[in-house]
Amino acid sequence: MTLLERYAARYLPLVESDLRAVLTPPDGAPPLFYRMLHYHMGWVDASGESVEAERGKRIRPLLTLLTCAAAGGDIDLARPAAAAVELIHNFSLLHDDIQDRSPTRRNRPTVWAIWGEAQAINAGDALFALAHLAVPRLMPPQADARLVKRMMEVLGYTCLELTRGQHLDMSFEQREQVGIEEYLDMIAGKTAALLASASQLGALAAGASDEVQMHYRSFGHSLGMAFQAMDDVLDIWGDPSVTGKAAAYDIRQRKKSLPVLYGLARDAELRDLYARSDVLDEAAVSRAIALLDASGARQYAENLALTYSERTLAHLNAAAPQGDARVALFEMVERLLHRES
């Protein structure tokens, strides 16, 4: 086992137990109200029976606990925030699935596909409310109220950032032209904000200085930006047998990803392809990829991912993480950024 795997094996059961504590129905609670949430978390099937479904990698809470440990803190003070970031992540997925009309998530029907949109919107709201309660409910009673307040404030701003990013993402679908800067602003909200806060909150729990907190925050932000830029590249040029996704899914969906935006600004034929109203066939997809290659879009996106990767490492070094958790954090960066899937 690598050091990261050892940390994951130790921390993730704590995270799972905290998540379950926050989502435990109080006496007399409407059963279906909580069942929808437990289903979304991967704990039960639609009829409420316990299952071991796919639950996501819990990267965000792991980041919070690792940055806390690396900043010399007691992870018991970071566990509440770790649970909160994972709940916020899951809340956003629940509503995203409705907004995108996605019928499945992690190989199971989505909440809205089973219980309808109205109940699913409300289930997401409930998860949102519970996410905000995770910190006050899970923090040790003797914890400093200023720390609790500051954590809740960071989480609140993060939720606002997430919704801003989601707003932009949906708006871009309706628009012909989207600037690269706008796209980066969108992923800063939709992808990077929660990773930034997850990283900062661990350092905050550890009582790190504002400067160190900001380095951890910038580390998480850059990590999210680099990850998303890489993700956009892999969608088009990655090996589908490794990524597990259909090749060039973004292009088929005419998604305005980072390389595509670069290409659209430079190639009229690509703009025409994207403006067509019919489904793109294999030949059209191949042509689009060839045009992207010719425009230098891949190189551009890979360079941007590299720039953000370098910033990720620079901020992590500047935060001066300590001990085994330091090694595990660098291993996590390595796994997330130097991947082929």
Place this chain on the structure above:
Amino acid sequence: MTLLERYAARYLPLVESDLRAVLTPPDGAPPLFYRMLHYHMGWVDASGESVEAERGKRIRPLLTLLTCAAAGGDIDLARPAAAAVELIHNFSLLHDDIQDRSPTRRNRPTVWAIWGEAQAINAGDALFALAHLAVPRLMPPQADARLVKRMMEVLGYTCLELTRGQHLDMSFEQREQVGIEEYLDMIAGKTAALLASASQLGALAAGASDEVQMHYRSFGHSLGMAFQAMDDVLDIWGDPSVTGKAAAYDIRQRKKSLPVLYGLARDAELRDLYARSDVLDEAAVSRAIALLDASGARQYAENLALTYSERTLAHLNAAAPQGDARVALFEMVERLLHRES
């Protein structure tokens, strides 16, 4: 002007200014993201031009400021919570409109009717996030962090209660039988929880004892329960020229309101009427009302409203409110409960 009107004239501009402060877009924010929220709040039209649209009565923030004043507090410490409860109320309306597919609210198209469901879900989420930020952003910096934390915790639980109530309300539509106790549990979440917290938060800001806070909380809860029970009666037996609503709208919609549930449990013909799949014509509606009258449903619901009204006054008295704000609070109860519309 009555005392309540004088307080409203003094307090509501402060509330409005606080709401606007929380919803002020930061530099570089996506304009439409905030415009949807400003539209929902009644400040602008769909194109972003300032308007004076209907905005609701702002009863909840008024309650918070009045209970603070009546408990001898400085309303500057209650204003952030007052803004938060109004934002939470508006968040819930925004999502309710999507869930109910309501095309209009306060005589204007709803947010989802203009910008689509996906953006409207996200706009509600943004309002939810901003509601949670109102307290940390608006509280004076020197305020005790324990107070801020406690306020945020009360608001978090309130949001959970709201979603629980909304879940039950939507579930009841799908069910043939709903018990009176279940109905009361639903309105406790959907209607009474926010009034309870609005009232408690003012006393909390004033530094009142837990006992006094709980009396204010129970006062707000009972007020909400009494109001909803009266509302259910007025829908069926109120004068449409006074209520401004179509007569017996609930019956036409086959809504399982308090008197209806009482009648359904006692009258087979009413159950048959409610089980029919066609639209209820005038004769059917009149017959349903006659059956409700005969079953004693009106008397039952009016008695329940009276019981909750008495509890409202008992808890308000037990909270021992002081000064002019005391008089204004009693006037508010009078207006909300002894109404014909």
